[in-house]
Amino acid sequence: MTSKEHGVRAAYDDVADLYADHFRATEAEQPVDVAMIEHFVSLLTSADGARPRVLDAGCGAGRMLPLLARFGADVEGVDLSPAMIRRAHRDHAQFTTHVGTLTALPHDTASFDGAFSWYSTIHNPDSDLPTMLAELARVTRAGGCVLVAFQAGEGERDASGAYRQRGHDIVLTRYLRTPDDMSAALEEVGLEVIARLERPAVGGEREPQAVVIARRT
Numbered sequence: 577m578t579s580k581e582h583g584v585r586a587a588y589d590d591v592a593d594l595y596a597d598h599f600r601a602t603e604a605e606q607p608v609d610v611a612m613i614e615h616f617v618s619l620l621t622s623a624d625g626a627r628p629r630v631l632d633a634g635c636g637a638g639r640m641l642p643l644l645a646r647f648g649a650d651v652e653g654v655d656l657s658p659a660m661i662r663r664a665h666r667d668h669a670q671f672t673t674h675v676g677t678l679t680a681l682p683h684d685t686a687s688f689d690g691a692f693s694w695y696s697t698i699h700n701p702d703s704d705l706p707t708m709l710a711e712l713a714r715v716t717r718a719g720g721c722v723l724v725a726f727q728a729g730e731g732e733r734d735a736s737g738a739y740r741q742r743g744h745d746i747v748l749t750r751y752l753r754t755p756d757d758m759s760a761a762l763e764e765v766g767l768e769v770i771a772r773l774e775r776p777a778v779g780g781e782r783e784p785q786a787v788v789i790a791r792r793t
Contacts, residue, residue, distance in 0.1 A: 634696020638664035
């Protein structure tokens with residue numbers, strides 16, 4: 577685990593209950609975001625004809641697990657924060673979830689039909705991005721797909737403000753990437769970009785939002 581990940585884990589351990597109570601399902605997502613998730617699952621097949629296996633890499637308290645399952649995936653989750661996984665065990669006990677880092681996923685190579693990273697790369701600096709994307713590609717079998725969602729733009733943002741207002745003294749940085757940069761980074765680890773979404777910020781969002789889907793060839 578990198579030193580940056582230690583700080584991110586400590587921050588999310590601190591705010592896990594606040595986060596899980598506020599974001600219970602897809603309240604924060606727009607219909608077009610959900611449509612991209614459905615499209616991602618529709619692209620997946622399994623070698624034995626069963627439901628495709630999907631890893632929710634950075635699952636947090638597990639709010640996206642039921643959605644992925646509803647779209648047809650056999651899904652499990654992994655997250656950096658033990659407190660988030662504690663909530664996932666409590667709130668979504670029907671799914672397998674465990675602690676692990678995106679820079680060294682605790683899964684065998686090619687063990688999933690798809691890897692799903694919903695805003696889970698955003699707190700790692702650019703120096704960590706190639707490792708994280710390579711890990712997502714590694715655990716995905718040939719022909720499978722990787723989805724990465726993130727705030728679009730350039731530079732860094734302080735993501736701690738809303739938590740500090742609620743009494744949590746944490747430090748949390750969000751790193752922005754352009755869809756072009758993320759697509760290029762995915763291609764660098766041997767993936768082929770097959771779908772992209774970029775939409776303007778709405779509601780309380782501060783930046784445009786982006787989703788990139790890439791296939792492991």
